[in-house]
Amino acid sequence: MTAPPTTTPALAPFATLADTPDVAEVRARVRRVLAEHVTPERLAEHDENETYDLELYNELAAAGLIRLETEIDGRKAAHQSQVTVLEELGAGATSVGVSIVVQYMGVELLHSFGNSAQRQEFLAPLLAGDARMSFALSEPDGGTDVARAMKTRATRRADGSYVLNGRKKWIGGASTANFLLVLARTTEIERSSIDGITMFILPRSTPGITTTPIDTMGIRALEQADIVFEDVVIPAEFVLGEVDRGFRQVLATLNGERLNGAAVALGIGRGALEHAVAYAKDREAFGRPVGAFQALQHELVDAAVKIESARLLLHNAARTSDEAEGGANETLSAMAKLAASEAGTTASDIGMRVMGGWGFLRQLPMQRYFRDARLYTFAPLTDEMIRNYIGEKHLGLPRSY
Ligand SMILES: Cc1cc2nc3c(=O)[nH]c(=O)nc-3n(C[C@H](O)[C@H](O)[C@H](O)COP(=O)(O)OP(=O)(O)OC[C@H]3O[C@@H](n4cnc5c(N)ncnc54)[C@H](O)[C@@H]3O)c2cc1C
Structure with a gap:
């Protein structure tokens, strides 16, 4: 052996x-x-x-x-x-x-x-x-429909400062970040409205902020945290952008985040495939490398095609976004994110199968790719919502939600 x-x-x-x-x-x-x-x-x-x-x-x-x-x-x-x-x-x-x-x-x-x-x-x-920095948008009651779920409130005081109360969930790196970007409701419009939400930038050391680490199955080398804000006083000068327009501001930059999430997912797929192929050439069964078996070889090829397709989509989206005046190209970014998340999960899945029991070994990286690849199936936006978006904006179908 x-x-x-x-x-x-x-x-x-x-x-x-x-x-x-x-x-x-x-x-x-x-x-x-x-x-x-x-x-x-x-x-x-x-x-x-x-x-x-x-x-x-x-x-x-x-x-x-x-x-x-x-x-x-x-x-x-x-x-x-x-x-x-x-x-x-x-x-x-x-x-x-x-x-x-x-x-x-x-x-x-x-x-x-x-x-x-x-x-x-x-x-x-x-x-x-x-x-x-850390970016604190998601809340315990929802990430996808976060505007409706948002209970974090910032109340304006007579001197123009705000008092922040509420909770955020899953915030990457929040315990050790130097500062936080936080979205909070500042004006009660209707609960689902994306208006009435303001973005604040504040030092993590501001009194009244508590973070508690969350034990997650993937991305374990970056701590995720629950945040509680309790009567946190925010000076008026820490409002980032326009009052009540914070969520719109975030939406305007989310495309870039989709591209960037796609890039990490693509990298995960590539890393998993490289390890899987090396293993398939080296490991033998029935007197042959396991990569000689068509059942595995075809799946490795399918993963390679998904990775290559995702990379071409991603670089096309990134290039056209760099060239466009108005920021990242929305539909291409969404497509790239979807393709890359599938490339990451597909490659790490076949990687696990190629390695048999060795895929389970904690000291080898395949199980880490397999766990980490899950992140970009739902972050920063779930693949389901990405499909909703492409269906509506690119295909012109009725909004599905
Ligand atoms: C490791 C990790 C790191 C994270 N980092 C951050 C961070 O730094 N900052 C931050 O703010 N958040 C962060 N998040 C949160 C992440 O963005 C959310 O988990 C994500 O937006 C999904 O929200 P949810 O988990 O509440 O799922 P939900 O919104 O509860 O969704 C549950 C399911 O319902 C589906 N669904 C909902 N609505 C529809 C619809 N209309 N059509 C079809 N399907 C639908 C979803 O696709 C999903 O499958 C992180 C999460 C994790 C686990």
Whole structure:
């Protein structure tokens, strides 16, 4: 019996995937940092111990991979660069990739809606890698229909400040973040209305904020937390953008988050496939490598096709979003997210089957890919809602909900 491989050669990229020079430079930069700082053992350790690899995050930031092309004032869109960084991270250091999806979203929101003081206080340290943020939208009563479910309230006082009370659920990195972006209802319109919700940016150390870690099956190297806000006083200058228009502001940047979530999911699929193929070439049964059996080979091929298709969709969406004036291309971003989430789950599923019992071994990464791939079937938006969106906006069918 051959022993299971613990190191995995990367699959050769296909000719159609030739990166533009800019994208190739970004990819090479991420790979340099990963080659220097990441080992399979280190990834397994952080997953096992549920610890965040802050050192890796700092190295990525030092290599300019949070900032990318962004300046405090004025910048060109960076979707292609962002998805490239995130695909590379998704293929191994997945939890760090997930945390960077949130940082990129913060950059986008602060850039689009922050005034100059807010950019100096919050965006500058974020870009430099000196601070990390969390994005607190989801609540215990709902993530998909969050406007209706939202019970968190910010009440305006006579001096213009707000008092925040409520709960948020599943907030990535919230215990150790330097600041939080929080959505809260400020005006009672009707419960389902997306108006009447305001976005605040506030230091995590503000009195009245408590976080409790949640034990999750995947993305274990990035802690998720419940947050309770109890009479948290927020000065008026921490309103980000327009009062009562916060949810609309978030919706305007969600496309970028879809692209970025898709990139991590794609990376997960690629990492899983690379490991599965290496294993299938090495492991023998009936005197042949198990990859010689058509039952497995065809499934590996199907996963490879899904990954390749998702990557082409993703890069097309990122490129057209970079070129468009109004931000990410909504339908293409939605399609890319759906394709990538399926590529991630398909590749990690066949990976588990190719490895038989060895897939269950905690010290090998396949089970981690299998668990982590689930995240982007429902975040930042569930695949069902993505289908609803494409059905309505792209196919022109009646809204299904
Ligand atoms: C690891 C992890 C990290 C996360 N990080 C963050 C974070 O940093 N910040 C944050 O704010 N949130 C975060 N979330 C929350 C995440 O965004 C939500 O879980 C997600 O939006 C889904 O919401 P829900 O879990 O409440 O599911 P629900 O909204 O309760 O949905 C349940 C099911 O109903 C389906 N459904 C609902 N409405 C429809 C419809 N109209 N048509 C078809 N199907 C429908 C959904 O697709 C889903 O299958 C995170 C979650 C996890 C687990």
